[in-house]
Amino acid sequence: MQPLRLDAVNPFTGKIFTLDDRNLKLVNGIGMYLEPSDPDFVPYPGQFLPAPTQKTKKHTMPKSDFMPTDDHGKASLFVLFRDNVGQHLTTLGIAANDADIVQQAADATRFRAIVDFCGNMQNAAQGWTAEKNYERDGGDSAPAGQTVPELPAGFPVAVPAGIVRRFRDLVKRLKAIKNYTPPIGQALGIEGTVQAGPDLAIIQAIIALSIIGNAVLISWGWQGFSAFLDMLELQVDRGDGKGFVFLTYDTTPNYTDTTPLPATPTKWKYRAIYRVGDAQVGQWSNTVEITVGG
Template sequence: MAKTKTYYMPKDDAGKAALLDHLAKHLPAHAAALGLTEADINEVKADADAFRYTLSALNTVQSNGKLWTAFKNLQRDGGSGSTAYPNVSNLPAPVPAVPLGIVPRLSNLVARIKAARNYTEAIGQDLNIVGTTQLMDIDDIKPIIEIIVRAGRPIIQWSKGDADALEIWVDRNDERGFGLFTIANSPRITDTTPLPATPIHWKYKAIYRLKDAQIGNWSEVTPVAVGG
């Protein structure tokens, strides 16, 4: 077991929306101490409103979609129920749109806040941007990596969880076997190694790192087609 501090950012969308709402409400009280401008505060408020609206609209649309799916099946196959078409939900007027990338903006803002001269742990706690300390069982954790290909290049995606980084190894099918590719801190990394001229499979595996040491078990080996 190891003691670790969890990442402050919630993993689910509802949690992210709640954090944005909380910051929109509580950040103004600390703005002067943290050197934040009115534009910074307004940006957080706009992002909070926009993301909350999007989640609400999505829930409404998804619920309405379930009603239409059920009606479609009933209309097609028969059964008991109304022949009337379901209502189409009317969404409220949208709030002003914001630039794409709400969470990256939030992460950058929190980094600025924590780097401010007058930042304290108490301020972080009040803003809900301090992770909680907990015990983590590091013996059995195992990363799950997902690989997508964009413009011919493999992009490795993974969930950071409580680890500090991910150590990624690759077998490029060149008779050398697996070798270290990189130690990644970002949950999304592109392999920019020159691609082979003919189609081939590269294989990736990974293991979590904590405090500059490997922890847990290796991931499953994940192949991806490249080149050609």
């Protein structure tokens, strides 16, 4: 479905749209025109529409972010990369004196030193806090003598801010190289772990309904599993005795049912189920209903 503009030319006939065109719809006060992929599209005279096909996503197992969430983990990753990238540079076609590689080595050395020194400072702070409390309140035994950590000799010089950003940019550069392989990434610590997919036997879609203008908005989402699912199948029962009938296959969360509302108040019911390829997977959603018309 596409927005309709003044004096728009119908791309399927080459002529300006006319008001009696059955493919024109008013959605939330906005003029729209249907496309052949829309379920209610009416072919124009002489127009041949091939049988609709369902585009199946190529499923690849998603991976978690390779970047640790804590500073000790980040420091260890940077050092691992620094100490191992050299043996892969020839394969990747990168010179040993490449500016990004040289900067990463400096970043890794500096960040590791800072993280370790911060740990020493925190330990010292805890010791001094214990000393303060003992001198204030007394106790069975005095804390061990307190010291103030000093920067060790040869402490690495400061580097420009943005160590994590630079590292991510470097990783992105490496992964775009033709000769890059996941085993190289694993050796460098830049391949995340494979995430487990949903149980396709029990996953259940969740939908919610609301009235937007003169249409029903069906809200839904992937529940974090978009990489493992292809689409959502929606069915509707409009209270006309036909029971649940097919409404649409939707590949993008949230769908607007533009079917004209009845003149008298009526309960419409909806349900949904996920699909992978040509098959339904999991369980039907709970049936939800909404009163429309009147």
